[in-house]
Amino acid sequence: MAQQKDDKYTYRVTWSEEDGEHIGLCAEFPSLSWLAQTPEAALKGIRKLVAEVVEDMHANHELVPGPIATKRFSGKFMVRVPPEVHRQLAIEAAEAGVSLNRLASSKLSH
Template sequence: MKHDHFTYRISWSPEDGEHVGLCAEFPSLSWLDKSPEGALAGIRRLVAEVVQEMTASGEKVPDPIADRSYSGIFKVRIPPAAHRTLVIQATEEGVSLNRLVSAKLCA
């Protein structure tokens, strides 16, 4: 079932005083429950229902993040001064700019 591949997250909601279940592919959906297990079960059921409704009405269901292919390459635009600063830092550390920025992003 496609909805089993979606990215689910459970966190505590201080505002609601309950655990909230979320799905990254469906940011408008959430489920509150007293237990984290209940929040996960609830959001999974809700997503399954929404996927079923979308499929029945011919809407495109989002591809699960986990099932997508990633190249490992993305481009980011930064101000020229920040670019220069990063090049200097990379040079001083004896690493490539790519390795420096990758390390900063993954830290």
């Protein structure tokens, strides 16, 4: 099964201590994984598996997930925290002389 030339999915390879092998993962298909002895083989395996699943989904007229890399993000999202945390962050922001938004953005980027 040939891999798609337009494959823009988000892949990651990490070591699985439990399995004693490298594991290939795809963010857009969290239920899929591929175990292999080398990182290169794990990446090749998960990419091939994703291509097969995408082909099967197309054949069955199923909705195929779009790649995260091609999505546009606004830069805005809401996070709910307990009131005590909100208060503590507001105090920290005031003491630092910055907005709560700037403080939260700084903390999230680290």
